[in-house]
Amino acid sequence: MPELPEVETVRQGLAKWVTGRRIDTVEVRHPRAIRRHLPGDVHFAAVLKGRTILDVARRGKYLWLPLDSGDAIIAHLGMSGQLLMQPAGAEDETHLRVRITFDDAGPQLRFVDQRTFGGLSVSEDGAELPREIAHIARDPMDPLFDDELFVASLRRRHTEIKRALLDQTLISGVGNIYADEALWRSQLHGARATDALTRPAVRRLLAHVRDVLGEALVAGGTSFDALYVNVDGESGYFDRALNAYGREGQPCHRCGTIMRREQFMNRSSYSCPRCQPRPRQPLR
DNA sequence: ACAGACCCCTGGTCGC
DNA sequence: TGCGACCAGGGGTCTG
Known part of the structure; x- marks a missing residue:
């Protein structure tokens, strides 16, 4: 959902569903989905386990989720990426790439992406704008857009x-x-x-x-x-x-x-x- | 600084 | 039905 209105719609929905929740397990189903996370899938899962999501922020078409560790999950939907909230029992989507479960009984977060142009990664500076997306300009809806x-x-x-x-x-x-x-x-x-x-x-x-x-x-x-x-x-x-x-x-x-x-x-x-x-x- | 090519993928649709 | 061509809203990197 490539452009701002679609990504912002996802941001708002995500914020409602994941803010304040603690990550339990992370399952990477397709390595391409985390190709921008250079340390690899084992590290990706390990560094997220037990972390609490503080917020869901957006810069342009990028989303980032600051964590209580000071890291942040960066997400880009590419051409066909979806971030979906699903009950644990829901059948896996054909193009399910990453599954994140929480330590409560609530729905899990799934990254589903047919064309795999999108992806997730973890940035070490979640408190500020992650450096990985610092080159992206503000969007015209941003109050600080000049x-x-x-x-x-x-x-x-x-x-x-x-x-x-x-x-x-x-x-x-x-x-x-x-x-x-x-x-x-x-x-x-x-x-x-x-x-x-x-x-x-x-x-x-x-x-x-x-x-x-x-x-x-x-x-x-x-x-x-x-x-x-x-x-x-x-x-x-x-x-x-x-x-x-x-x-x-x-x-x-x-x-x-x-x-x-x-x-x-x-x-x-x-x-x-x-x-x-x-x-x-x-x-x- | 900027243009352009090329890369990354899967799947739907259309014409033959 | 099958097959190939073409299409799809992203962006990153490299070359010139």
């Missing part, structure tokens, strides 16, 4: 605007769907040059990013199928509100022109040919 710093940094870049929106070191939490949605709302083509945008134009774009993320969060995220669910296995419903993503061949909700799909960074980009004309000058 709008003017973002506007200035973006305009200093010489790159395409969609590329900048997806750069997690500049602004975090935005992925392919919400980038396309914000660009549609801003009536900007993703190939527009960052350094050719005016300050007000970047501020408007940022406002649209914030709006679309906020609306999607209220809706519980965007889910196309059962792969994208919250910790209770429920889907969000923001997909009904999409104006750009996945709408190739359908009429633009603003002007009726047939929406197009283009390849960009080896991903699909959706836009309206009329509202979001390609820039006349390609980036050079």
Whole structure:
């Protein structure tokens, strides 16, 4: 559940379910799920046993769970990762990768991930922002996000605007769907040059990013199928509100022109040919 | 600094 | 039914 609204939905659910609980056992079912934990699966399990989870925090699309030991569990969902709360008796999911049980009778935490692009690891600095994710910028919903710093940094870049929106070191939490949605709302083509945008134009774009993320969060995220669910296995419903993503061949909700799909960074980009004309000058 | 290629995976869908 | 091609919302690393 790759982007901010989906990850934040998971964070909120997790916080409710695991805060204050003490870890009993950790079972790593697939080594790839903890590949970022360099000391390996035995260490991963040992260092977590007996630890109490203090909180569930988020930076961009990363989650981290500070522990009473000063360590933190870092989690990234990748393309298909899920963090699910399940009763002990529930049947194992096909793509169950890691199981964490607690020393109470409550539900266990499961990391399920079909494509295994996501994963868990343990960081030694859980009291602060873990150094492993310190390169990730604040997200635009963060009260400490600095709008003017973002506007200035973006305009200093010489790159395409969609590329900048997806750069997690500049602004975090935005992925392919919400980038396309914000660009549609801003009536900007993703190939527009960052350094050719005016300050007000970047501020408007940022406002649209914030709006679309906020609306999607209220809706519980965007889910196309059962792969994208919250910790209770429920889907969000923001997909009904999409104006750009996945709408190739359908009429633009603003002007009726047939929406197009283009390849960009080896991903699909959706836009309206009329509202979001390609820039006349390609980036050079 | 930045672009681009390539890597990591599984599974659903579509056309033949 | 089977098969191959293509698609999928992530990000990390390396090269130029």
